Amino acid sequence: MTETPVTGDVTESAGGPGAASRPAPVPSATPAPLASRTSGASRTSGAPADDVIRTRGLTKRFRGGQLAVDGLDLTVPRGSVFGFLGPNGSGKTTTIRMLMGLIAPTSGTATVLGESMPQSVATVLPRVGALIEGPALYGFLSGRDNLVRFDAADPTADPRTRRERVEAALERVGLSAAAGKKARAYSLGMKQRLGLAAALLQPRELLVLDEPTNGLDPQGMREIRALVREVAAEGTTVFLSSHLLDEIEQVCTHAAVMSRGRLVVQGTVTELAARAQGRLVVRTPDVAQAAEVLAAHQVGALVPGEGRVDGELGASVDEALPKLCAALVEAGVRVHGFGLERGTLEDAFVALTGEGFDVAG
Amino acid sequence: MSQAETVLVAGRRPQTTSGFLALFRNELHLTFRRMRTKVLLAILAALPILIGVIVKLNTDSPRGGGGGAPSFIAQTTQNGLFLVFTALAVALPVFLPMTVGVVAGDSVAGEAATGTLRYLLVAPAGRTRLLAAKFTAGLVFCLAATAAVAVTALATGATLFPLGEVTLISGDTIGFTDALLRAVLVAGVVAVSLAGLVAIGLFVSTLTGSGIAAMAATVGLVITVQILDAFPQLDAVRPFLFTHYWMSFSDLLREPMYWDGVWKDLGLQAAYVAVFGSAAWARFSSRDISA
Numbered sequence: 001m002t003e004t005p006v007t008g009d010v011t012e013s014a015g016g017p018g019a020a021s022r023p024a025p026v027p028s029a030t031p032a033p034l035a036s037r038t039s040g041a042s043r044t045s046g047a048p049a050d051d052v053i054r055t056r057g058l059t060k061r062f063r064g065g066q067l068a069v070d071g072l073d074l075t076v077p078r079g080s081v082f083g084f085l086g087p088n089g090s091g092k093t094t095t096i097r098m099l100m101g102l103i104a105p106t107s108g109t110a111t112v113l114g115e116s117m118p119q120s121v122a123t124v125l126p127r128v129g130a131l132i133e134g135p136a137l138y139g140f141l142s143g144r145d146n147l148v149r150f151d152a153a154d155p156t157a158d159p160r161t162r163r164e165r166v167e168a169a170l171e172r173v174g175l176s177a178a179a180g181k182k183a184r185a186y187s188l189g190m191k192q193r194l195g196l197a198a199a200l201l202q203p204r205e206l207l208v209l210d211e212p213t214n215g216l217d218p219q220g221m222r223e224i225r226a227l228v229r230e231v232a233a234e235g236t237t238v239f240l241s242s243h244l245l246d247e248i249e250q251v252c253t254h255a256a257v258m259s260r261g262r263l264v265v266q267g268t269v270t271e272l273a274a275r276a277q278g279r280l281v282v283r284t285p286d287v288a289q290a291a292e293v294l295a296a297h298q299v300g301a302l303v304p305g306e307g308r309v310d311g312e313l314g315a316s317v318d319e320a321l322p323k324l325c326a327a328l329v330e331a332g333v334r335v336h337g338f339g340l341e342r343g344t345l346e347d348a349f350v351a352l353t354g355e356g357f358d359v360a361g
Numbered sequence: 362m363s364q365a366e367t368v369l370v371a372g373r374r375p376q377t378t379s380g381f382l383a384l385f386r387n388e389l390h391l392t393f394r395r396m397r398t399k400v401l402l403a404i405l406a407a408l409p410i411l412i413g414v415i416v417k418l419n420t421d422s423p424r425g426g427g428g429g430a431p432s433f434i435a436q437t438t439q440n441g442l443f444l445v446f447t448a449l450a451v452a453l454p455v456f457l458p459m460t461v462g463v464v465a466g467d468s469v470a471g472e473a474a475t476g477t478l479r480y481l482l483v484a485p486a487g488r489t490r491l492l493a494a495k496f497t498a499g500l501v502f503c504l505a506a507t508a509a510v511a512v513t514a515l516a517t518g519a520t521l522f523p524l525g526e527v528t529l530i531s532g533d534t535i536g537f538t539d540a541l542l543r544a545v546l547v548a549g550v551v552a553v554s555l556a557g558l559v560a561i562g563l564f565v566s567t568l569t570g571s572g573i574a575a576m577a578a579t580v581g582l583v584i585t586v587q588i589l590d591a592f593p594q595l596d597a598v599r600p601f602l603f604t605h606y607w608m609s610f611s612d613l614l615r616e617p618m619y620w621d622g623v624w625k626d627l628g629l630q631a632a633y634v635a636v637f638g639s640a641a642w643a644r645f646s647s648r649d650i651s652a
Binding site: 100101102103104121122123125126127128132133134136137138139140141148149150151153154155156157158159162195202 | 372373374375376377379380381383384386387390391394395396475476477479480481482483484485486487490491647649650651
């Protein structure tokens with residue numbers, strides 16, 4: 001509804017729906033990040049070092065004049081699994097390329113791990129693992145030799161531990177058996193996993209994954225998500241771009257939504273999903289009577305329908321629900337069904353952008 | 362960021378010399394492991410065999426074949442070692458620069474086309490370091506290519522023709538060992554003569570995202586420059602063309618050796634490396650990598 005980006009993550013995601021399946025944000029075990037996460041205000045004033053990624057007014061206009069990214073203010077807290085969401089062509093990859101120092105911004109600043117990009121590429125990127133726009137491999141090299149090459153490209157990587165780290169990375173993504181095969185013989189899923197292995201050659205502070213499940217079958221997607229959760233549980237901040245809302249809801253603690261090069265909203269996933277208001281649904285043949293009772297209990301936006309009444313609940317949903325139910329029964333309403341229909345990120349997205357999701361901007 | 366260092370295993374790592382050089386070593390690996398490189402070297406190695414066999418077959422009726430080095434070919438029948446000079450003289454105008462153009466032209470553009478360039482840069486390879494590694498690998502390829510020609514020429518020459526004392530262009534005669542050393546020297550000069558072309562190829566390679574286009578442009582440039590070098594009307598420009606002094610290596614087959622042309626050649630190559638190396642660096646270090 002509103003065009004202005006909503007920043008600040010006010011609430012912890014813990015306790016929200018599906019919180020158990022999501023990795024909890026893991027602080028880097030120092031008091032500082034915890035403090036900044038609980039109070040959104042302290043972030044704007046000081047200690048930007050606790051934001052793993054921070055952009056201010058980041059803008060990219062390509063030579064053709066096309067505005068790919070427009071005044072982006074993005075804040076990725078340390079320890080989060082941050083979903084970067086948007087339809088294809090909304091500027092996600094361009095943003096990631098700017099964050100990784102591959103392309104220079106037209107204006108604005110980007111800070112990664114506390115240092116500005118692209119100036120600090122040499123000191124920042126060894127601590128960042130990245131999968132950008134799908135894997136790219138040397139087809140004539142084996143999977144193992146591909147990893148050796150990418151590791152050799154990092155001047156801070158120790159050649160003495162290279163073999164060991166390569167084998168560990170292969171093991172981790174389940175490619176040990178196929179490591180000797182030429183990469184051109186790999187399936188897309190295997191290539192994707194090898195790309196992930198390259199990102200995991202070192203312990204990283206930040207993992208940037210651009211559409212990591214693109215082109216994968218459901219099993220492959222599940223594996224990648226499991227790996228993301230595992231990496232996040234080790235304390236690595238994960239920045240994950242996707243055009244699949246589903247994916248973001250499943251693995252992320254925080255999310256930002258892009259549309260046509262602009263940031264529409266960012267915050268915790270719970271917070272965002274809550275913006276698509278969960279609706280109370282009562283199924284009953286006594287529609288008029290039920291509506292009366294609900295109205296008496298401050299349920300707003302009532303919509304009486306065929307055999308059901310919908311309404312919007314206020315803040316304290318969990319406490320209000322049992323009372324409402326009891327009140328309905330007391331009033332003699334024949335309650336056939338009673339419950340909340342949870343809002344999804346997709347609802348939130350549609351509400352925020354007023355457009356369907358798979359439409360390219 | 363110091364907090365992160367103490368807690369996470371992830372964190373800053375110091376850059377080491379061996380880590381820095383690893384990319385250079387790996388680049389050589391990458392270049393010479395490719396089937397394409399092997400095929401190019403095999404073609405270069407086949408060339409002296411072909412020349413040797415043709416000369417051998419024509420030995421009975423020596424008419425002095427056409428081309429740029431008739432004196433060498435005539436000499437070859439007397440001494441197999443001369444096949445090295447003959448082969449290098451035949452390979453230098455076309456075959457050697459073509460293979461070098463392919464390797465240098467594809468070096469950056471090929472990686473951009475397959476997308477591996479972005480992964481090297483986020484590793485982070487460092488743009489200057491990557492360019493230096495590519496240039497080094499290109500120079501080593503020049504050496505390998507020249508060696509492929511020279512070594513098979515020597516082997517073929519030794520098999521098909523007599524070896525022994527060598528009569529130089531100046532008419533003097535030197536011993537076989539001495540002549541062998543000169544062959545090594547000549548091969549070295551030929552290899553270094555191609556350095557300018559490596560720099561040009563590298564520069565062209567940073568201009569485009571298509572490996573084929575960069576290769577074609579580089580090889581096309583070599584041909585064009587040699588055609589221009591054949592016009593006497595362009596006398597003012599010719600001494601600055603990177604191919605102009607290539608054949609000066611034959612001056613090393615005189616007694617005493619005549620270094621003038623060779624020094625000019627090496628100086629010119631150094632100038633080309635400086636100019637096109639800087640241009641490649643300027644272009645590559647500021648370029649948006651969006652492939």
